[in-house]
Amino acid sequence: MVSPSPSRVQHSIHGVNPDLRWMVQCIQFEEYRDPFNEYFIAFKGNPLPPGPPLRYAFLRRYPEKPLYKWAKKYGPIYSVWMGEQLFVVINDAAVARDLLVVHGSNFSSRWSYFMKNQTILGGGAITASPYNDTWRKHRKIAMWLLNSKAVDTYAGTIDYEAHMLVRSLYEASLDGGSAVDPAYFAGRFALKYVTTLNKARILTHCMYSNMLTLAFGIRTVSASEPLVAEAIRLGMEFMQLTGPWTNMIDFIKILQWLPTPSRASARKLHSDFLDVYGAMINQVKDRIDAGEEVPDCLVKTLLQCQHEEELSWKDMCFIVIAFTTGGVHSTSGIIEWFLALMPSHPHIQAKACEELDRVVGRHAWPTASDEMKLPYCRAIIKEVLRVHAPFWMGTPHCSDEDFVYNGYYIPKNTTMVLNVYALHHNEDRYPESSTFNPDRYLGDELSSSESAKQSNVLLRDHWAFGAGRRLCPGMIMAERELWMALSRLLWAFRFEEVPGEPISLDEYEGLSGRTPLPFRVRLQPRHGNVRDILLERDEVSITVF
Numbered sequence: 437m438v439s440p441s442p443s444r445v446q447h448s449i450h451g452v453n454p455d456l457r458w459m460v461q462c463i464q465f466e467e468y469r470d471p472f473n474e475y476f477i478a479f480k481g482n483p484l485p486p487g488p489p490l491r492y493a494f495l496r497r498y499p500e501k502p503l504y505k506w507a508k509k510y511g512p513i514y515s516v517w518m519g520e521q522l523f524v525v526i527n528d529a530a531v532a533r534d535l536l537v538v539h540g541s542n543f544s545s546r547w548s549y550f551m552k553n554q555t556i557l558g559g560g561a562i563t564a565s566p567y568n569d570t571w572r573k574h575r576k577i578a579m580w581l582l583n584s585k586a587v588d589t590y591a592g593t594i595d596y597e598a599h600m601l602v603r604s605l606y607e608a609s610l611d612g613g614s615a616v617d618p619a620y621f622a623g624r625f626a627l628k629y630v631t632t633l634n635k636a637r638i639l640t641h642c643m644y645s646n647m648l649t650l651a652f653g654i655r656t657v658s659a660s661e662p663l664v665a666e667a668i669r670l671g672m673e674f675m676q677l678t679g680p681w682t683n684m685i686d687f688i689k690i691l692q693w694l695p696t697p698s699r700a701s702a703r704k705l706h707s708d709f710l711d712v713y714g715a716m717i718n719q720v721k722d723r724i725d726a727g728e729e730v731p732d733c734l735v736k737t738l739l740q741c742q743h744e745e746e747l748s749w750k751d752m753c754f755i756v757i758a759f760t761t762g763g764v765h766s767t768s769g770i771i772e773w774f775l776a777l778m779p780s781h782p783h784i785q786a787k788a789c790e791e792l793d794r795v796v797g798r799h800a801w802p803t804a805s806d807e808m809k810l811p812y813c814r815a816i817i818k819e820v821l822r823v824h825a826p827f828w829m830g831t832p833h834c835s836d837e838d839f840v841y842n843g844y845y846i847p848k849n850t851t852m853v854l855n856v857y858a859l860h861h862n863e864d865r866y867p868e869s870s871t872f873n874p875d876r877y878l879g880d881e882l883s884s885s886e887s888a889k890q891s892n893v894l895l896r897d898h899w900a901f902g903a904g905r906r907l908c909p910g911m912i913m914a915e916r917e918l919w920m921a922l923s924r925l926l927w928a929f930r931f932e933e934v935p936g937e938p939i940s941l942d943e944y945e946g947l948s949g950r951t952p953l954p955f956r957v958r959l960q961p962r963h964g965n966v967r968d969i970l971l972e973r974d975e976v977s978i979t980v981f
Contacts, residue, residue: 519687
């Protein structure tokens, strides 16, 4: 056994949440694997997948970097010890198919992260539940609201929010005369929420408006509504507390008994989630009980099927939490990456604008029915998802039973990680993978949800929505939202860097979800009809709840 030197410890914790640093002084953990334990854990002569010899307490801020480095060294599948937990990392599409799809019955559960699964979500959300009857029940409910036919019924809501997103950006840019920070000004509620929520991401608020309509049947959202403001704050705090590789407390069990700041924050977040979302669910219930006409929405569906599906109050709260929090931050993050990428790729903008002017024209803007007529715009969206997926590792799976794959032993309760970063940088599948090049998707006529189901997994467009039985249930919804928002942004604006303010495309914020570092961009209206459609025409007809 070799204990880490002080210098190594200091180096390893650089860039991690400061409230974890003092923990190193409270424990002495092993950094190297135990060769005897490694021999003992082999099964009938089948060793663990190869991997680095060190035992890690956590990974640093950008965990995809060492994971990708190990993928290049150890191959399509490798193992790594995080504290007391064994992780197996999948870096190849064929391996992902074999384990997560073909043998999905064994690799579709969840490892119980202390911070996220046990403490914050209490094992109750669809993303945290083990692979069991409860998860199947919650998944079925999610699919009622997120399948293709259901998403078609949300067309008015999605259209309205896309309109308001582009309009808000236009107004903030002062008709192209002022640079804007999309993280602060690109959303529906502009400056009002900047003060209320300590300059939280307004683009996220725009997406929350979408999700709040679908979850609670509400349309009017303002800074004066304390429950809505609190729901947004809690969602952002959740994304900061739940990095899958960066919380030492997840991997060193003794820390889970110590009164650390992270543990206290997670417990409070659990309680606050139940209080806030429970109160919002009660508001819908009170409206129904009072005989009001409540639009079809997630909470209405949950209340109607509560007894038949044997849903507890906590079940309903965490289904709604997973629906809103997960969907909002992934979609808003992708829109931010799009806005960060476009200024440095004027030739790509030009090709998209030529296509839009030729197919849609300048007297109307794109709608859902135009998508298949605009293959280059579709390709841009797919390429943004490939180059800057919102979650490089997603939410890990877990093995339910011992398993031997290609001569390697994968023990029961092993955490299974889909390395989206490695998959998206596979040079055989994506030549010059570090280059942003939408041309690679020309000729791909499948939606991402269709592509994920095709028999030849090697042809899948990207892996941003996961794989197997835990494939994101909101894929179709996310695709529709992204199409409406990004195609209209391309139609309306020319994106330019602010002189002297380069946009970083390598670094990012967040431990769970990923968003660009703060940046400003110039949004120049492409033609005179932009103002007409955004501000003067009655382009959107939707009931305001």
